[in-house]
Amino acid sequence: MNKTNVLPRERLPELQLVRAFAILGVLSVHSTSYAVSAMTESKYFFIYNFMNIFMKYGTPTFIFLSSLVLFYNYYDRPTTKKLIGGFYKKRLLYIIIPYTLFSVFYFVLLHYLYYQGRPFGDTMESFVQKLLTGKAYTHLYFVFISIQFYVLFPLALWLFKKLPSLAKWAIPIGLVIQWTFILMNKYYWQVPNKGSWALSYMAYFMLGAFIGIYYPKLKAWIVISRANVTPYRVTAWVMLWVMWAAAGLGHVYIYYNNRLHGTSYNSTLYELMWNAHTYLGALVLLQLAILFYRIGVRGWTPALERLGAISFGIYLIHPFFLLIYREFPLATGSSIITHLWYAGGFAAALGCSWIVVELTVRYIPGSWVIFGNIPKSKKFVKPADQPTAPLSGS
Incomplete structure (x- = not known):
């Protein structure tokens, strides 16, 4: 096929639901971070621990999905200066500018709350250091990691297109790089805040690259449907879900023992x-x-699709509402009210963030400066009626 006349790939609107699941995971982890420390004496501690650990899939899933989208969109297109220039222009406008704005916002907020007496020179030095390392607030490390992958992406794209056989090994390459970094850092380097560096998530980036490149060939193995059923595929699906559940529950279990009983485990096990x-x-x-998208549950699917579309904005602003919410802790001996208060943290983070992002996108011109490229809400279209078009979010 002539590379200059590449047909657009199939649109994948269901990926917005993956984003929705990921942001719900992030909100669950952040809204239970206080509870897992304060509720160790509660008989319901296992629920808080479960929500705090089992839902930790948020950030890795966002990285995986971002990589999948990028390679899905760009792999079959000619790698020209115009293409790469457009890629970086979009990242500058819709990722780096909002990241910088929110870094300023959270830094000023924390300065007002805790560091008003700090000298101006020290304040500016601290801000520049935090901006360049994703540390202006606890959650911004994810955007900092994403920026690192955006720098890496054109090189990885060029390499996989230059050596197509190498793309087939993307999964083991990612796992080897990530675990080499983890082990070398543990025994030799001791890099501070290693979770803020892309090498800690290389396996997810390469997994997304592999699926993005080969999605048309892998689709029958990924999509669970009657048409795709074969003994090998059903076995693969069952094994995947069983191993995921086992790994997730094992992950929850070691944290439960550590937090409740003080059981110590090797850091490599974590x-x-x-x-x-x-x-x-x-x-x-x-x-x-x-x-979920194929079933098209009335009410839930369009809501989740919209949640996925605005997930970046919610990610940026939700810690602000959690911070405000926690400024008003309940002084009560009622366990029921205490549980409701912790649940309210999740509801406040999700609900207030959603409302603010939607109102900003709808009524403030140039809202992309604040929350990135978020489209205005539109009516949900059933899968059968979806037009074939390039995947959005490129």
């Missing part, structure tokens, strides 16, 4: 359980999103 749980979970969430 890394292994987290990696297995979230790595398999990214694939499970992809399958679950496709199933």
Whole structure:
């Protein structure tokens, strides 16, 4: 096929549901971060621990999905200066500018709350250091990691197109790079805040690259449907879900023992359980999103699709609402009210963030400066009526 006349790939709107599942995971982890420390004496501690650990798939899934979308969109297109220039222009406008704005916002907020007496020179030095390392607030490390992958992406794209056989090895390459970094850092380098560096998530980036490049060939193995049923595929689906559940519950279990009983485990075990749980979970969430979208549950599917579309904006602003919410803790001896208060943190983070993002996108011109390229809400279209078009979000 002539590369200059490449047909657009099939549109994959169900990926918005994966984003929705990922942001719900992020909100669950962040909204229970206080509870897992404060509720160890509660008989319901296992629920808080479960929500805090089992839902840790959020950030890895976002990285996996971002990589999948990029390689799905760009792999079959000619790699020209115009293409790469457009790629970086979009990242600058819709990712780096909002990241910088929110870095300023959170830094100023924390300065007002805790560091008002700090000298101006020290303040500016601290801000520049935090901006360049994704540390202006606890959640911004994810955007910092994403920026690192955006720098890496054109090189990886060029390499996989230059050596197509290498793309077939993307999954083991990603796992080897990530685990080499983990082990070398543990025994030799001791890089501070290693979770803020892309090498800690290379397996997810390469998994997304592999599926993005080969999705048309892998689709029959990914999409769970009657038409795709064969003994080998059913076996693969069952094994994937069973291994994911086992890894996830094992991940929850070691944290439960550590937090409740003080049981100590080797740090490599935590890394292994987290990696297995979230790595398999990214694939499970992809399958679950496709199933959910195909079923088209009335009310839920369009809501989740919209949640996925605005997930970046919600990710940026939700810690602000959690911070405000936690400024008003309940002074009560009622366990029921305490549980409701913790649940309210999740509801406030999701609900307030959703409302603010939607109102900003709808009524403020140039809202992309604040929350990135978020489209205005539109009527949900059933899968059968979806037009074939390039995947959005490129």
